[in-house]
Amino acid sequence: MSPIVVDALVVGAGFGGIYQLYSLLKLGLVTKAIEKAEGAGGVWFWNKYPGVMSDTESYLYRYSWDKEDLQTYPWPNNYLTRDEILKYLNHIIDKHRLREHLHFSSELLSAKWDESINKWHVQTSTGDTFIATYLFTALGIHNKLNIPDFPGLDLFRGPVMHSASWNSNVDITNKRVGVIGCGSSGIQISNAIAPKVTELHCFIRHPQFSVPLRLQPISAGERSGINHRYDDIWAAQALTREGHGYDEPETSAMSVAPEERQRVFERLWKVGNGFRFLHEGFGDLTSNPEANEEACKFLRSKIISIVKDPAKAAVLTPRDLFARRPPCDQGYYEKFNHANVFAIDLQTTPILKIEGKGIRTSDGKLHELDVIVLATGFHSGDGSYKSIPGHITGRGGISLSEHWRAEIRTYLGMFVSSFPNLFMVNGPQGSFSHAPRTIESEVDFLTTMISELQKTGSVGTVECTADAEAEWVLTCDDLAASRTLVNNVSSWLTGLNVDGAKPSTLFYYAGLKEYRRVLENVKDKGYHGLSVSTAECVPRRDLTQRSFLFSVWS
Numbered sequence: 001m002s003p004i005v006v007d008a009l010v011v012g013a014g015f016g017g018i019y020q021l022y023s024l025l026k027l028g029l030v031t032k033a034i035e036k037a038e039g040a041g042g043v044w045f046w047n048k049y050p051g052v053m054s055d056t057e058s059y060l061y062r063y064s065w066d067k068e069d070l071q072t073y074p075w076p077n078n079y080l081t082r083d084e085i086l087k088y089l090n091h092i093i094d095k096h097r098l099r100e101h102l103h104f105s106s107e108l109l110s111a112k113w114d115e116s117i118n119k120w121h122v123q124t125s126t127g128d129t130f131i132a133t134y135l136f137t138a139l140g141i142h143n144k145l146n147i148p149d150f151p152g153l154d155l156f157r158g159p160v161m162h163s164a165s166w167n168s169n170v171d172i173t174n175k176r177v178g179v180i181g182c183g184s185s186g187i188q189i190s191n192a193i194a195p196k197v198t199e200l201h202c203f204i205r206h207p208q209f210s211v212p213l214r215l216q217p218i219s220a221g222e223r224s225g226i227n228h229r230y231d232d233i234w235a236a237q238a239l240t241r242e243g244h245g246y247d248e249p250e251t252s253a254m255s256v257a258p259e260e261r262q263r264v265f266e267r268l269w270k271v272g273n274g275f276r277f278l279h280e281g282f283g284d285l286t287s288n289p290e291a292n293e294e295a296c297k298f299l300r301s302k303i304i305s306i307v308k309d310p311a312k313a314a315v316l317t318p319r320d321l322f323a324r325r326p327p328c329d330q331g332y333y334e335k336f337n338h339a340n341v342f343a344i345d346l347q348t349t350p351i352l353k354i355e356g357k358g359i360r361t362s363d364g365k366l367h368e369l370d371v372i373v374l375a376t377g378f379h380s381g382d383g384s385y386k387s388i389p390g391h392i393t394g395r396g397g398i399s400l401s402e403h404w405r406a407e408i409r410t411y412l413g414m415f416v417s418s419f420p421n422l423f424m425v426n427g428p429q430g431s432f433s434h435a436p437r438t439i440e441s442e443v444d445f446l447t448t449m450i451s452e453l454q455k456t457g458s459v460g461t462v463e464c465t466a467d468a469e470a471e472w473v474l475t476c477d478d479l480a481a482s483r484t485l486v487n488n489v490s491s492w493l494t495g496l497n498v499d500g501a502k503p504s505t506l507f508y509y510a511g512l513k514e515y516r517r518v519l520e521n522v523k524d525k526g527y528h529g530l531s532v533s534t535a536e537c538v539p540r541r542d543l544t545q546r547s548f549l550f551s552v553w554s
Contacts, residue, residue: 015439
């Protein structure tokens with residue numbers, strides 16, 4: 001089979017891969033995209049467990065660059081279900097005629113940089129070989145499943161499924177179900193299936209502070225107002241830290257009277273959403289331990305007031321700071337007021353082993369089960385890349401896994417030294433902010449860079465310097481330590497949710513506004529930190545002169 005020669009190959013068909021494919025095609029480049037799933041959606045394709053939905057408001061959880069679509073595409077509620085997100089992304093693919101450029105059920109098996117011709121050789125699971133000048137990886141950071149090594153897991157007689165590989169053929173109705181884990185997926189699953197099962201056993205190691213989501217319909221009048229404000233909405237969002245569409249005051253929680261703190265916390269609880277609770281009331285809940293503890297006191301009191309059984313409430317009440325990824329729920333704590341819903345404290349009685357009939361904890365008790373659900377998360381950050389069977393291999397034959405042996409290292413979350421023309425979209429050490437807007441910022445930056453390189457009439461190589469990479473890693477480390485409390489707890493945000501993992505900073509924590517400013521400065525300084533080389537060639541087509549950087553509408 002002859003190789004498929006392209007200017008650019010995009011790997012992944014989630015939010016990042018779809019927009020990168022669209023942007024490169026608009027630029028006039030011969031571009032294909034491969035996706036190992038049978039359909040588009042990325043993380044939303046794989047995560048089809050009961051209750052899964054977004055906690056970013058519907059009017060923001062979409063692309064900003066198609067104004068007509070923003071104003072006409074339907075969304076009935078203030079938050080989106082997983083099925084609504086998939087339907088929207090497929091709508092975008094079809095509206096912009098991207099499907100003919102997409103290869104589904106095609107997994108990336110290996111990618112090797114050929115220094116003799118400055119091209120990527122890419123092998124896929126379908127037997128196709130691509131030769132690409134540019135390789136864009138939009139793999140996401142939640143791809144490789146984290147399945148802890150529970151003794152005896154293979155001995156369990158019933159179905160075992162991870163939250164991201166949910167088996168819809170398994171009927172959990174009137175079954176005894178055990179859910180291990182209480183992050184976002186564990187909370188959503190437990191909340192959704194509790195009314196359907198005979199018994200629900202929630203195995204909790206690190207209890208989470210969860211804030212109500214407050215799902216509700218959007219009226220025609222509200223939708224009309226949003227449609228008329230979209231220009232202002234996107235402009236304002238780009239100037240915020242989180243990009244989630246609400247105000248982000250700088251007021252310190254400890255600068256106001258205790259009564260005022262309580263009033264603000266109560267208002268945010270009633271409005272709902274974990275991110276909003278952390279950022280819309282005060283400016284230092286995520287960075288000041290004293291302020292964070294005040295929020296924790298309020299949320300602990302809510303748990304105690306909702307959960308009537310003191311023993312269950314004690315298991316569900318976090319002892320750590322509110323410094324993990326903030327989950328939301330639709331009545332999670334209330335479910336524990338039912339006699340058939342149990343909370344098992346894995347700090348006090350860890351899982352000893354899994355047996356044919358269920359899970360035995362260290363107190364000797366056998367929790368008899370029909371189904372086990374592993375809501376145990378992912379090898380976040382680098383797992384998507386390190387799990388590629390034949391590796392991504394750069395200059396000098398070094399694999400990305402070897403390059404990241406000690407820690408994750410990128411420049412701007414998009415470049416890796418010694419890996420020419422490899423560009424990561426929504427990769428590790430990008431901005432910790434609203435995902436679609438962060439993705440758009442990265443894709444616009446990369447597309448503008450390629451456009452400017454193409455205007456020279458040359459095909460070039462682009463890679464970051466080792467010094468720029470090292471400086472960016474240090475910047476991310478410093479921001480994590482100075483502007484957040486994430487290093488104070490064990491979670492996927494540091495990679496420590498995986499047994500034996502080495503800690504790495506996974507995000508740039510200065511926020512969306514600062515991240516976009518950094519990208520603009522890098523561009524204005526002639527792509528500072530990037531080594532760009534060119535080789536003479538004959539241009540094959542007329543290329544657009546449009547600049548993609550930080551555009552709003554196309």
